[in-house]
Amino acid sequence: MELSVNDTPAYLYTGGRPFDRQLPVVVLIHGAGHDHSVWNYQARRLAHHGFAVLAPDLPGHGRSQGSPLPTIEALADWVEALLDAAGVVHAALAGHSMGSLVALQTAAQAPARITKLILIGSVAPMPVAPPLLEAAAHARDAAHGMINQWSYTPASQLGASPVPGISLTGLNQRLMERQRAGVLANDLAACNAYLGGLDAAARIAVPCAMLCGERDQMTPRKAVKPLQEALAKVPGGARMIVIKGAGHAMMAEAPDAVGDAMRGFLTSA
Incomplete structure (x- = not known):
């Protein structure tokens, strides 16, 4: 469906069902250089x-x-405006990679509106390797190759897929290619510049789950600890869920496991 957010048309995928704001609402926020389609299965x-x-x-x-927004804070403001445009008072947020930072910041600045938080492939801060920043700005094809190499496990690189006949890396390559020039560079720069993640996490007081790919090279498990510890006010502590055998692109590599984890958390007390 389409909505006007801040007087600009925005497209939203609703998972193949009409949007009904009377139901529990969940907003799924994609990562750098992507769009809603990374959530197709989970949505x-x-x-x-x-x-x-x-x-x-x-x-x-x-x-x-x-135009793509240049900071995580500006994207969080946009998500709030999206909730207003959709007539949504309360919502759960889930974000992947860059989207997890947006979800985190939104939950921190709009605590009365957010019911639960799911951070997928998330660390804070989220520094981006200088060669990737440089490639995104000046050599998109090279940047896409780096992202594919670092986001997917070796099995996926060789063609393994939960959906027969689908090349996950090929699909991601086309997804990145169809974004407008400058989008990926903008997004990666926003991730790299966002230094408020741990402060935002310290203000979160709603249930939170963190999904981490067992073989994630971009936001590895050992790098998640500072963010998990900063979520000290979360009831019961931030719940860590390891998605076995998956890399950073876990929604594609392990769609069932990610979907089960998300649904299980959202329906838990």
């Missing part, structure tokens, strides 16, 4: 099991108009 799973799903293309991404 459908949630939408067909009692949730109202909003998986937006962030500004300047996919089918959403406007």
Whole structure:
């Protein structure tokens, strides 16, 4: 569906079901250089099991108009504006990679509106390797190759996929290629510059789950600890869920495991 957010058209995928704000709402926020389609499986799973799903293309991404926003804080403001435009008072947030920083910042600055938080492939801070920043700015094809190499496990690189006949790395390559010029460089720079993640985490007081790919090279398990510890006010502590055998692109490599973990957390007390 389409909404006007800050007077600019935005596209939102609703998981194949009409959006019903009377149901528990969950907003799925994609990562750098991507769009809503990274959530296709999880969005459908949630939408067909009692949730109202909003998986937006962030500004300047996919089918959403406007320019990509330059900071995580600006993206968090946009998510708040999206909730207003959709007439949503309370929502759970889930974000992957860059999207996890956006979800974290949104939950910190709008605590009365956010019910639960799911951070997938997340660390804070989230520094980006200088060669990747440089490639994203000046050699997109090289940047796409780096991201594919670091996001997927060796099995996926060799063609393994939970969906027969689908090349996960090929699919991700096309997804990144169809974004407008400058989007990936903008997004990676926003991740690299965002230094408020641990302060934001210290203000979170709603249930939080952290999904980490067992073989994630971009946000590895050992790097997650500072963020998990900063979420000290979260009831019961931030719940760590390790997605076995998956890398950073865990929604694609382990769609069932990620969907199960998300649904299980969202329906838990």
